[in-house]
Structures are given as C-alpha cells and as structure tokens.
Amino acid sequence: MNASGRPAPPRAPARRPAPLAPVRRLASRGPVRRLAVPVALLAAVAGAFAYVGAVDPDEPGHYPVCPLYRLTGLYCPGCGGLRGAHALVHGDLLTALRDNALGVAGALGFAVLWTLWAARAARGRPPLPGLPPAGLWAAGALVLVFTVVRNLPFGGWLRP
Template identity: 60%
Template sequence: MTSPVSPGPAPGPPVPLVRRLAAPLGTITAVAAAFAYVGTVDPHEPGHYPVCPLLSLSGLFCPGCGGLRSAYSFIHGDLPAALGANAVAVVGYLVFAVVWTVWLIHAVRDRPVKFALRPVWWWSIGTVVLLFTVIRNLPFGSVLAP
C-alpha cells in the first residue's frame, strides 16, 4: 500500500507589487537619507560627528575610520578622496548597490531572493578587513590611513 504524496500547501494569492517593493524601497530611502545628511554636514569639520572611540582611546584606526569622510567625498563625486579616506567603505558602497539592485529585480519579478555565502567567503572578507586594519596602522600603510 503506497501513501499519496502531498503536494504541499497551495500557493496563495500573488503579493501586490507595492508590498513586494516596500522593503527594498524603504531600505534605499533610509540609505539615501543617511548619505544626504552626510553630504550636507561635512565630516571634515570637527564637532559634527562623534570621534571614533578606538582612535580616541588608543590612537589606532579601526576599519570604519574615515568612513564618513569617504561617504562625503563619494557623494560629491571625488572618488580618489573617497578611496583615500576608506577604500573598504567604497567597496562596501558598490557591493550594497549591486545587492540592492538584485533584491529590487527579484521583488519586481516576485521571486524570492537568497544571498548565501559559503564560510570561505566570510573568512576571506574578514581576513581582508583585518589586513586592511592592520596595514593602515603601520608606517608603510599610511596611504590607507584616513
């Protein structure tokens, strides 16, 4: 005697486009607002933003040091200055743009989006960020310091 195989739950009604786009559009709105604020409030002028706690306590640059100056320069179209302030942040902006675009396309097409990186990728990203942090704090790596 064989048991019938259940096909699983029946698919529900399609999700309206407005609802599918809510998360990606909400995310880009928040990011755009943050970039707009940084673009109008110059981080090169002291007193506008808090000082990095690691830098103020130890004198060492963390991986995020220079990130606001990088964003400010990036917004104003000065890519060399943005890379000079924090190259990892600029790469992060570009990765975010690609991931967000893929997310938006999947939402429009009503397809689930799944971003899964194997552990080797996470370890590689962590290693690059760690090396960036160490090198920017050494005398020969001053070109990476903000």
Template identity: 55%
Template structure:
C-alpha cells in the first residue's frame, strides 16, 4: 500500500493590487467597501431612521394630547394603590414638556426620563453617524453590574422623590 501523498504547499500570492477575490499575500481578505452616493447612504440609514420613527410617533401623540389634562391617560397603578410616585410617574408630562422645548418643566416632571431622553438621543446620533459612514452599529450589552446599578438608581429615585427632602423630584399633582 502506498502512503497518502503529503499536501503540496500553496505558492504565495504576488504582492500588489488584489485580484478578483480581494486577496493579496500580505493583507488577507479585504473589508468590503461601502458604496458611495446618496442612495447608499440612505440605505445605510434605514434602521436608525426606523428607530427614530418608532420613538417620534408616540412622542408626537404625547405632544398633541396633553397629559396634564385629567382623563386622557390612565393613572399610574402604583400611585393609585399606594399614593407613592413610581420612577416613571410624570414621564408622560416630561415627554410632553420636552416636545414643547420646556426643559426645566420636563426635569421637574421626571428628572430620570429627561436624562434618559438625552442619553438616548446621543446614542441614536452616534448610531446614525456610524451608519451614514458605513461603519457597523455598536453592540450594546448591559452587564450584570450595570443592571444592578440601574435598578439601584431607580429604587433610590423612587424612594427619595417620595420623601419630604426629595419633593422637588416629585411631579406636580394633577
């Protein structure tokens, strides 16, 4: 019986411009380049624009239907059952104030929602700029420690806004 033949080494590719496969001997696979032009940029912005629409449409509704007028939106179940402001209480009024450019009113209605709105806007802007440039979207993952910090912030905010010392964090009664 004959032993199987040893594989023959593959000769290296010559240096220079890549061939039809996009390979050269020194750089390996080439990253795909993004097509240029406004149509390609618009295609890359589909997901960020869809996310913007998913947030802007409900915000436009809250801007049009004033949550400060009783009867338009349901009352928070925790507030109704206990009389305590939850971390989200005043959030609709906050969004209404933000859509009308009233930053101080928004911060008074719900400081956490105001801060979260600006953080979300910054993250969305970063995503949109990366998409427009043809760069991959960032992967956002929350670690266990970050989730614990977020829950702690929500609980502390809920408790403090219900204490006399945190009265400025509570939304005005409707």
C-alpha cells in the first residue's frame, strides 16, 4: 500500500541485460584498457620471480621455514617451491623439477592460461570460463596425491 492507502501498482519485472552485453562492453574498450589487468598480474608475478631469483632460498635467514615441516617434519605441496622458482629463473629446469615438480607444472600452467587470457583480451573477447567442478576436484586430488606420495618412503624422488 502507498501513503494514500491505495494498493501500490504492480512493478514491472526487472529488465535483464542481453547475454552479449558484457562482451560488447569489453570489445568497445581500447586495447590498453583491455590488457591492463593481465599485464598488471604478469608484472606482479614477474616481480615475485625476480625477487626469488635474486635472493637465494638456500641461504638461511631470507625466507621463513614451512610451518608444517617445522612442526611435523612432513612436506607440504609447496615445500621446495621457492628453490624450484629460483632454479627456474636461472634456467635450471631439472633442479626446479627436483625441488618441486608440482610448482613447475603450476608455473607452466600459469604461462599457458595467461597467454590465452591476454590474447583473448587483446581481441576484445571475454576471458576463458573457469574450470568445471570436476576439474577443480581433479586438481585438488592431484595436489593431495602429490603431497601424500612425497611423504611416503618410496616418494623420496619428489622431496625437495
């Protein structure tokens, strides 16, 4: 009811934008604006890799020790990741794989996905859709299996 005591007129249903409206908005932006976020993310990742490449993780006192390893003696999925990133920056792929194979695979996956994202953004296309739930579960299972195997006696080749 409104202030005069009469029933309020029915509201018109909210108008939904056309499904392609975000795509049109993205395509109407200039290439510099479309690439701003991918380039900013790449700059942040490159800065982190540059720092790890300049400051050796094998020298004590520069990075904290993994809390899980310190408390339990077990390796988490990230243990050896800084040493692996340091080796990658210096072009030593075999050492990087020995330190943390999952981290190297993650860096490769990031490079591929970032390239696809930047190419689509440059053309004014929307980013790729995310992983379906089954893909996320598979990625989580892979990380879990990697973590368990590297802590078992026969998984010593996966330890940093």
